[in-house]
Amino acid sequence: MKKNIYTIFLGIILFIGGQILLTSSSNGRAFSANDGNTGAPGESQTCRSCHGGGQFNATVNITVKDSSGFPVTNYVPGKVYDVDVAISTTNAAQRYGFQLVTLTSNAIPYNAWSQPSANTRIANVGQRSYAEHKGKSETNLFSTKWTAPVAGTGDIVFYAGGAAVNNNGSTSGDNGDVTSLTLIEDISTSSIEYSIENVVSFFPIPAEDYFFLKNNGESSLNGVIRVIDLQGKTISEELVNVLPNGQVEISVRQLKSGIYMAQFASSNQSILNKRIVIR
Template sequence: MIRLVFILFLGVFSTLVLLGNKNGRATQAQRGNTGAPGDETQNGQPKTCQACHNQGPIQATLAITVLDSTNNTVTKYIPGKNYKARVTINATGPGLTGYGFQMIALRDSDNTDLDGFSDVNPNNYKIASLPNGRTYAEHNNISSTNTFDVTWTAPPSGTGSVTFYASGNGVNGTGGTGGDGAGVNSLKLTEFSSAANDLPTAFSNWTASPNPATDQLQLSGTELGVGAHHFRAFDASGKVVWESAQMIQNESFITNIPVSDWNSGIYFVQIEQGGKRSYVKVLKL
């Protein structure tokens, strides 16, 4: 009799635990399902929300963007800086009542979890850690809004490129997976090495004048390699403010960059050719 009571108690307790952990795959099932390398697999491939929540009339897609403190989208991160990793789930279909997601950020060189997410209340997400050491951001119960803004701190200098992996769904709120829709996506950020203070103000074969500049900046290069060159200008947050592709036919080259619309501050002009990069540091007044 005592054994029967214990078994019944254990069953009720387990049910309550499962119900309490319904809000998040990592929390409830101790699984990562973002599509990232090292996540739970199915038939040898990373398993995502689409494996279950993709059987009904709700159609869903997912987008990842990373924003700086002024809500500008960035393609490069500055080591140690705080960003907003935004997951947006666009879903349509009958019975749509809410949204859920899961996301992780890995270092590309070895797929190491960077553990850069933090839970800054109030919000509609939480941080969940697995026994294998991986940390995920995921929904905190069904969200009525389709956007999740997760605070992310960029890793230390020298980490290299980072990829965000996310999977999300639009659900009908029935408690099961039938009738839902899901989407999956990833986003790569490269390290903005020119944000470090160890870059010279100019390289020997590239100069910028006038520097400081107010309206227009003239970029001049000498002893150059002939071929396609890609020019980009970044502000201190890593946001691209100007870019251009040019075919250089001679060993010297001059191009003008309009800067009148730039805010005052430090900028870095990147010149890329044949996989090699040079930088020129400029000041906009």
Template sequence: MRQTTRISRFLIAGALLGAPALFAFSTGPRSPVSGVPTDGGGGTCANCHRTFAPANSDGSGMLEILVDKLTYTPGVRKKIRVKIQHPDAARWGFQFTAREARDTSRGAGSLTAGDNNVVRCGATIGLPPCNGEPEPQFAQHTQPGTFADTRVGVEWEFDWTPPANEIGDITFYAAGNAANNNNSNAGDRIYTTSITLKAEGACNLTRKPTVRTIVNGASFSRDLSPNVFASVLGLDFEVAGRSRAASSGDFVDGAFPQQLACVAVEIGGRRAPITYVQTDQINFQVPVSTPSGAVPLTVILNPGRPNEVKSDVATVTVNSHAPAFFTFSGKSIAAQTSDFKSTIANAADVPGGVPARRGDVVILYGTGFGVSEPVYQAGEIASGQARLRDAVTITVGGTTLAAADILYAGLAPGNISGLQQFNIRIPQSAATGNVAIAITVGGVTTPSAGAVLPVQ
């Protein structure tokens, strides 16, 4: 990545609404008010300082977070400046925090105060020492740091140390008050802004990964197919104790990434979308275009970098279909009521689980049932219903369901394309207890282990 020494400036854009006050006290905010979406719904001080509410309403001023570049290196300290300006203000305040972009309730890294600012800890804005990640930390002004009677604008400087390990994108949030110094909430202008940093120089995994086996993500058999969820099991995929689950902050062009936490999987010469990584397991989705037959698979660490490390080539068999149900610990099919409000399971296995009733429409979840129409590529999110291309036969307690009782068989809308769902009606003739269910597609039937549904 091209280096730059120029300070990048990122101006405020858009208005964020909020609830608590930014500095009802000149010694700094008493609650999180930096505009983080998960902090009280994006709270700022505009609800108290309402003369020019909502935040960012007065275009005469601006709030900036100033950094050298929009990247971070794990564990390497970085200088942060927060700058606020307004031609009519005469007193100033701010609050800043760093969060994981994939989950903004989680703090990212640690802060070290500079002149005229302090560090506070957690949702209570408590005094240091802080508890460490994922507890959020805040930098905010002190009483001298309000710079009373200073005109035009001010800035605060402090240090931020990123997490020791790469955690994906990190977002900085800040709120600022350009106050009029009349010792009340009236006449003050509130501003908010945010910027997002990507990891740089973070891929330094050194051990050669070992692939032990590749399994279907639902049945844990060796049966794979295009678009199926799968897992690579082995050793040294990631630093021991570190794990990463992909989220929207990792998406590339709206789809799950083909590299996560410095790890990639190549199957049949194609990079696979990855959903989860830990030291002994990688969860991925087999690309739609993967050919049938014996296919090579390689785990790649630090992909595309000079220190790239590859596993020995493993071989896996890919078929046209590899259908399997997701289950609750192998005891019953992962299922919901048709209104999505209740989990169908034995309460002894899943707290809050309820049985299905004869005549009910239920939703079953699985993977490996083939491609859909329209076709969604591996890693893409199904924006709506997309039915399976190939016909399915479903039996409940040995009874083959009529077409009218198979209301939907396709991708789960709003989810990654490897998750497939079946909306079916339980026959009135079904027995009570754990009733076996099977789905056949392309001449292949779901495994029987755990393929039951409690019926009452």
């Protein structure tokens, strides 16, 4: 009996602790509640779910700028961009908070934040990395740098949530909003070589344990086949010689499922990057 009372007591303490942890967000939702609230696929709530009232009429805006400060809607693979999230209001709010995440068009996490501004921190929830407010911010502007993924990744979607708050330590009187922005891969500047694309192909996509590189050309090909993750890290590398009409097999059995880049760098300097899906 005594044991039961202790168990119930412990349960209540854990429950209250859990509630405080789950509901707290003045320190950033990923950092203090392990939750994402940007409106991205897979999230269950947005800032507005809890901060839904108030007079502020919050609107969230995402701007991605190139190194000369021009807003862009395309990205060049591997380039570094400045990302601003601004929360505008009809009446100035006392404090502001936000959250930002990037995913591929099929909702695979793509994490590439760096150098957050003083009011911004990076925190993870599962496989996703969020940029978010570090304490309640007096300014409505949050910034971080972001490195675009490798060629062949395709569209990247930025999801942001924001809250304009009255600094009363609760959600009352606050207003939240979410938005998203899709950046299209700029293929005119990517390293895809169209001539080699006519000669070499990767299949099957999606692959399970193996994929193949086929030489559709009339002369042998020498080069390196690499498997690269979305952050640009080389995971495997193999020197190959492929006869005309021949093919080589690359094992991907040990890789986690997801999107990767298969790269063939031919000894004649041409490079083919192809997005592959591993199941």
